[in-house]
Amino acid sequence: MSSSPLKIVIIGGSAAGPKAAAKARRTDEFAEITLIQRDPDLSMASCGYPYYIGGTFDDRNLLVCTPAGIPRDPKFFDKAKRMTALVRTEAINIDRDTKTVTYKNLDTDEKGAVSYDRLVLATGAAPVCPVAPGFDLEGVLTLHSMADADALRAIRDEGKVTRAIIVGGGLIGFEVCEALRLAGIETTIIEKTPQVLPFLDPDLAKLVENHTRAQGADIIVGNGVAEFLGEDGQLTGVKLDNGTELPAQLAVIAVGVRPNIALAQMAGLEIGAKGGIRVNEYMQTSDPDIYAAGDCVECTSLITGESNRAPYGDLANLQGRVVGQNVIEPGSARFPGNTQTGICKIFDFTVGVTGLSEASARAAGLDVKTVVISGLDIPVFMGGKLLISKLVAERDGGRILGFHCVGPGDVSKRVAIMATAIMGKLSVADMVNADLPYAPPYSLALDHVIIAAHALENKLKGRMRGISVSEVKRKVDAGEDVFILDTRNPAEYEQMRLGIGETLIxxxxIRGRLEELPQDKDKEIILYCKISLRGYEVASILKAHGWRNLKVMEGGIMAWPYPREK
Structure with a gap:
């Protein structure tokens, strides 16, 4: 006599939940699967919301359809996946003793219950909203749901809004900024911390800020929203912490998200130190018959072993797949952790990160060495575009810990390579001879990431002393006695210069003009060129002639985020 089919209940229908449901079905054709979703939509491509708002595509259904164009609605889940999908339905209680979930239909208030053998929590996260008067005014929105995306797209299409404020200078804030600017709306990003994209290296973040300003958006950092101003219930502007008032008919809150853990807490499940549901490598909660995945859980850093939160759609799908297999075959799949890899399009720039920043690595107690490089993604004769990167590695052993990359070039490929290197615990020495694909349409003969490894190897071995652009700027502003040497050619110098008291040789x-250099061989000399390759080569020449205090400005002029002379 065959055993009764497994009863699988999944709470949450955005990313992790449907992925878990689909994997469970592929693993067990006969399991009884119920999917409970609070929103009216299922399996939404939420990362596509900003591009729908900005007009990259106009068909809303593309956000909820399969690649074959079939809407992922309850009928689809019934016919194609043979599972019950309850939308506009909220799970309100979990009884772990009776293994029962109680739910309520949000349209009718009718309650029901469903029993489970194994339960999956994919309850996601909710937007963090500023505690400021006027938050309930019409015109103050978030971008978290399909309803939010619909509302912002309608505002774009109506064309009545002329000024908008984005509260929060993270990835979502910049994506929304681009969408609104493409609609011709004057847009200002307000970021409470001292820099935009707080996870990014500060010098690279400044380059992104400059690029965004060049696209017509404004950015205010080190300031928060104290009050949303309005008349007759409608937003008219915002008041900042410093008292400045900015007019606006629209404010989009993009401060971040916090895990939806209320249901888990009511059920007595363990919550981690970072505020998410605690799970093990099998995505099991403290109750072995309850699993959790997606934005509501905590992850484990593959670099430090510490807990973190990573509310990304790709990780939600990966975790959902692990859960879907384990609810049918417990212990058969693992999710070992993450490297905090992310990417974002900001007008003509791409911003990509993986692993630890220099600051976060040092905060974790790691002794690190870093390098910044600038260069093209492909040869100039193939239309190469600029990349500016920062590589972070352990000083002892050279294990790669992090990589940040910005610019109009192919950032995604380089971040993907370095994310894999971090996951594989590769070192700088491993990357200096990496066998990567090469042809002029796709890369340089020595790819950008290999050049980064070469530069950092030179620093680790003491062949080069680097200095960041921000440290050069600090020295200049402080009036320190340094000799600054520009090693470019005169035509380049006439076209663009830094204007920081530099000498052009x-x-x-250089070999014929050594007498023009400080004859005190211990005098600090800072060298640079467009990307600082020539700066490094000239430093090698000067070192051979006895100069001892030579520093190469990493990334060269291309990495300089401050005003230049033209």
Whole structure:
């Protein structure tokens, strides 16, 4: 006599939940699967919301359809997946003793219950909203649901809003900024911390800020929203912490998200130190018959072993797949952790990160060495575009810990390579001879990430001393006694210069003009060029001639985020 089919209940229908449901069905054709979703939509491509708002595509259904164009609605889940999907339905209680979930239909208030053998929590996260008067005014929105996306798209299409405020300078804030600017709306990003994209290296973040300003958006950092101003219930502007008032008919809150853990807490499940549901490598909660995945859980850093939160759609799908297999075959799949990899399009720039920043690595107690490089993604004769990157590695052993990359070039490929390197615990020495694909349409003969490894190897071995652009700026502003050497050619110098008291001696002329350098061989000399390759080569020449205090400005002029002379 065959055993009764497993009863699987999944709470949450955005990313992790449907993925878990689909994997469970593929693993067990006969399991009874029930999916409970509070919103009216299922399996939404939420990362596509900003592009729908901005007009990259106009068909809303593309956000909820399969690649074959079939809407992922309850009928689809019934016919294609043979499972019950309850939408506009909220799970309100979990009874772990009787293994029962009680739910309520949000349209009718009718209650029901469903029993489970194994339960999955994919309850996601909710937007963090500023505690400020006027938050309930019409015109103050978030971007978290399909309803939010619909509302912002309608505002774009109506064309009545002329000024908008984005509260929060993270990834979502910048994506919304681009969408609104493409609609011709004057947009200002307000970021409470001292820099936009707080997870990004500060010098690279400044380059992104400059690029965003060049696209017509404004950015205010180190300031928060104290009050949303309005008349007759409608938003008219915002008041900042410093008292400045900015007019606006629209404010989009993009401060971040916090895990939806209320249901888990009511059920007595363990919550981690970072505020998410605690799970093990099998995505099991403290109750072995209850699993959790997606934005509501805590992850484990593959670098430090510490807990973190990573509310990304790709991780939600990966975790959902692990859960879907384990609810049918417990212990058969693992999710070992994450490297905090993310990417974002900001107008013509891409911003990509993986692993630890220099600041977060040092905060974790790691002794690190870093390098910044600038260069093209492909050869200039193939239309190469600029990339500016920062590589972080352990000083002892050279294990790669992090990689940040920005620019109009192909950032995604380089971040993907370095994310894999971090996951594989590769070192700088492993990357200096990495066998990567090469052809002019796709990369340089030595790819950007290999160049980064070469530069950091030179620093680790003491062949080069680097200095960041921000440290150069600090020294100049402080009036420190340093000699600044520009090693470019005169044509480049006439086209663009930094205007920081530099002396121009082209690389090809340096050996014949050594007498123009400070004759005190211990005098600090800072060298640079467009990307600082020539700066490094000239430093090698000067070192051979006895100069001892040579520093190469990493990334060169291309990494300089401050005003330049033209």
């Amino acid at each position: 082209p690389q090809g002329a």
